[in-house]
Amino acid sequence: MALSQDRSQELFQQAQGLFPGGVNSPVRAFRGVGGTPLFIDHAQGGYIWDADGNRYIDYVLSWGPLVLGHAATEVVSAITEQAAKGTSYGAPTALESQLAVLIRELMPSLEMMRFVNSGTEATMSVIRLARAFTGRSKIIKFIGQYHGHADLLLVQAGSGVATLGLPDSPGVPVGSTQDTISLPFNDLGVVEAALAQYPDQIAAVIVEPVAGNMGLVLPQDGYLQGLRDLTTRYGALLIFDEVMTGFRVAMGGAQALYSVTPDLTALGKVIGGGLPVGAYGGRTEIMKHVAPSGTMYQAGTLSGNPLAMAAGLATLRSWSQSGVFERAATATTQLINGIREIAAANNISLQAASVGTMFGFFFTDTPVIDYASAKTSDVARFARCFHALLERGVYIAPSQFEAGFVSAAHDQEVIGATLHAFTEVLALL
Ligand code: HOZ
Numbered sequence: 251m252a253l254s255q256d257r258s259q260e261l262f263q264q265a266q267g268l269f270p271g272g273v274n275s276p277v278r279a280f281r282g283v284g285g286t287p288l289f290i291d292h293a294q295g296g297y298i299w300d301a302d303g304n305r306y307i308d309y310v311l312s313w314g315p316l317v318l319g320h321a322a323t324e325v326v327s328a329i330t331e332q333a334a335k336g337t338s339y340g341a342p343t344a345l346e347s348q349l350a351v352l353i354r355e356l357m358p359s360l361e362m363m364r365f366v367n368s369g370t371e372a373t374m375s376v377i378r379l380a381r382a383f384t385g386r387s388k389i390i391k392f393i394g395q396y397h398g399h400a401d402l403l404l405v406q407a408g409s410g411v412a413t414l415g416l417p418d419s420p421g422v423p424v425g426s427t428q429d430t431i432s433l434p435f436n437d438l439g440v441v442e443a444a445l446a447q448y449p450d451q452i453a454a455v456i457v458e459p460v461a462g463n464m465g466l467v468l469p470q471d472g473y474l475q476g477l478r479d480l481t482t483r484y485g486a487l488l489i490f491d492e493v494m495t496g497f498r499v500a501m502g503g504a505q506a507l508y509s510v511t512p513d514l515t516a517l518g519k520v521i522g523g524g525l526p527v528g529a530y531g532g533r534t535e536i537m538k539h540v541a542p543s544g545t546m547y548q549a550g551t552l553s554g555n556p557l558a559m560a561a562g563l564a565t566l567r568s569w570s571q572s573g574v575f576e577r578a579a580t581a582t583t584q585l586i587n588g589i590r591e592i593a594a595a596n597n598i599s600l601q602a603a604s605v606g607t608m609f610g611f612f613f614t615d616t617p618v619i620d621y622a623s624a625k626t627s628d629v630a631r632f633a634r635c636f637h638a639l640l641e642r643g644v645y646i647a648p649s650q651f652e653a654g655f656v657s658a659a660h661d662q663e664v665i666g667a668t669l670h671a672f673t674e675v676l677a678l679l
Pocket of ligand 1: 275276313376396410462463552610652
């Protein structure tokens with residue numbers, strides 16, 4: 251039943267002489283599941299085709315941003331039209347303000363924002379801003395959460411770092427991380443203890459409000475509000491990293507879903523409709539510290555570049571049309587409920603969850619609330635599941651420690667075909 255992957259194998263062999271591990275980002279390398287990464291030829295809607303011509307239903311969706319599915323007509327048109335007018339000017343455009351207005355309508359806590367080119371840039375810059383604003387140095391992050399690869403945040407990180415089982419990365423100087431305090435997710439007691447230990451030194455708590463880089467792990471009831479209360483009490487800023495959750499767990503992100511307003515937010519991916527982009531923003535009083543209105547320096551030639559702005563605008567305009575998000579969220583619920591039922595019918599221990607258009611599952615009996623419990627998952631079983639799904643034309647993230655994503659293009663036919671594949675696969679595991 252194995253699919254031919256000859257061309258992907260050839261391309262991977264060539265790539266290994268060109269790129270470390272044959273890839274340009276570690277999570278693509280299939281190290282968590284073994285085998286040869288798919289080399290992609292093209293994609294459309296909810297489907298992706300590899301270089302051997304095999305078609306897969308895609309739940310990676312470029313790690314989240316493609317909320318409308320691949321090559322959505324309106325996004326392709328917006329990019330094409332803008333490209334004909336120029337791809338970058340290094341000067342302001344009306345498009346930047348149009349996208350910012352739309353983002354602020356959907357996520358009002360971003361009273362002002364700054365566009366950057368990736369989630370890594372957004373989180374790195376937002377921490378610099380928090381430090382500049384508070385005059386404090388220390389930050390709190392959570393074990394198994396991933397905020398990009400900036401030195402100060404590469405501490406007990408999730409995503410590819412967790413997949414590869416790396417301790418903290420060599421090359422990060424001790425000095426860069428000595429002010430980073432890393433704590434278990436979903437435990438308010440440890441956060442309170444750290445804030446009490448350093449009452450005037452903690453600039454910010456940065457959190458993925460719904461963790462998506464250790465698999466999908468939901469915040470427990472009251473946890474985000476607890477972080478809000480604690481940070482306010484100790485004069486630290488609360489930063490939501492909504493690079494994945496923004497416009498995905500709800501149109502207004504996790505901050506709308508859980509009714510907790512952070513001081514600052516980092517965004518990425520979705521707001522560029524699949525083009526490289528990021529943003530950070532929040533209260534005007536804080537954002538005014540960014541140069542040139544303030545003295546906190548941060549810059550970028552391609553920041554707010556018109557191609558990404560045009561793609562982001564087209565994406566968010568369609569995604570925010572009445573019923574579009576809701577239909578994709580309903581499809582996600584249907585998918586995860588189906589997976590849960592199939593696992594139960596086969597007596598497979600499974601923890602499964604979804605929120606909005608994100609989902610995830612772990613092969614364990616233990617309720618998953620943090621990185622330690624996520625690690626109880628049977629990763630060998632996950633790898634077998636991944637490959638058996640792939641053989642049946644379903645592509646999920648090639649690691650237990652990543653989330654899954656559903657788009658507006660994942661219609662009933664796609665969800666039905668996916669559940670059919672799960673029915674066969676879970677019976678084999
Ligand atoms: N946050 C993304 C995956 N969890 C990053 C993708 C990448 O590292 O390539």
